[in-house]
């Protein structure tokens with residue numbers, strides 16, 4: 001053990017967007033970390049000192065590589081003091097919670113669980129999962145939750161690509177099965193977070209995360225609906241949002257866009273909607289927000305068709321350049337990306353697609369590779385701005401594309417000076 005190393009070791013199950021930054025943060029705080037993933041390619045990359053997550057540079061990883069042991073073997077978790085679970089919690093095809101990754105991680109962990117270990121679930125899920133699903137799975141080890149091992153839930157608040165708030169500066173909510181479970185989890189997270197917020201049960205912590213995400217989903221749907229109305233009324237929705245945001249209280253600004261993507265917002269609310277049905281409740285805000293947001297890519301595809309129509313061109317055979325295909329700026333994550341839905345809809349209508357995205361080199365499902373911006377603009381009948389990565393040259397787009405459809409409101413300032421002929425269609 002070197003001088004800065006703590007005595008507490010931490011295991012992290014699931015080394016994705018949530019788990020890898022956690023593992024690195026714990027290692028930086030001096031903990032010995034065992035990082036486990038079923039995906040051997042991730043484990044190999046980490047062993048080779050290569051990060052596959054934008055927020056973690058390979059340099060940062062290299063600085064703590066002697067403290068992180070990457071593995072696919074659950075047996076390696078038998079030696080750690082605390083285990084954090086950060087596996088995916090997706091939906092099934094019927095849009096119901098798919099706890100299979102969590103069940104398989106919990107069962108495998110039960111096989112190696114040790115007396116006195118702390119287990120914390122971080123995956124987003126419906127209230128009751130930690131106590132009623134994970135607890136019994138772990139108890140198959142013969143150990144008792146809250147007595148022979150500690151169990152807690154702590155939602156992850158990471159926002160990939162964000163730099164103004166980090167894991168350390170974002171308050172961390174924790175709920176334990178017992179006061180002792182809570183205390184152990186608080187002690188652990190206090191080594192990597194400046195502020196730890198204790199709540200009275202795991203269910204409160206689970207519901208807190210869902211409230212945060214549902215709040216965003218509903219407000220995004222609201223502003224998206226307003227954007228569609230503003231488009232019909234020829235009112236600039238971005239100017240409206242910016243003006244409303246000058247109110248110093250009682251208003252929080254959300255930007256319209258092409259729909260929601262990522263692993264969280266399009267998925268998590270339906271965990272609660274599903275659970276609510278057990279209590280004879282229809283969570284109507286969630287369903288309605290889901291409907292509005294899911295309709296956005298259809299609206300976007302129609303906007304592209306209209307922009308082509310204005311140029312006297314049909315969708316069939318027209319060359320459409322999609323700019324930005326990941327679901328958000330600054331990351332290459334394609335999960336639930338509305339760009340992919342827009343591309344499918346346009347492709348079904350016969351459009352000839354190309355794309356530029358500096359974070360996504362290939363889109364195998366479309367048989368496409370990202371092409372340089374200049375090249376896609378030169379060849380396009382219309383350029384469609386879907387996701388604005390920090391390096392996207394908006395001036396060049398407005399200058400070079402024959403028509404621009406902008407779903408992020410970034411060409412508005414340029415449109416004012418570039419003349420009506422190139423006026424971008426509103427998103």
Ligand SMILES: NC(=O)c1ccc[n+]([C@@H]2O[C@H](COP(=O)([O-])OP(=O)(O)OC[C@H]3O[C@@H](n4cnc5c(N)ncnc54)[C@H](O)[C@@H]3O)[C@@H](O)[C@H]2O)c1
Nearest residue numbers: 014015016017018037038039086087089101105123124156
């Ligand atoms: N990505 C985000 O911005 C974010 C933010 C907050 C919360 N969350 C939540 O955190 C959880 C993880 O999300 P993510 O984005 O990191 O997912 P991810 O897909 O990026 O990473 C999950 C990892 O878990 C691994 N895995 C799957 N099953 C496993 C198993 N049985 N044993 C070991 N490893 C296994 C996968 O191979 C993958 O590497 C989800 O519940 C998500 O809702 C995500």
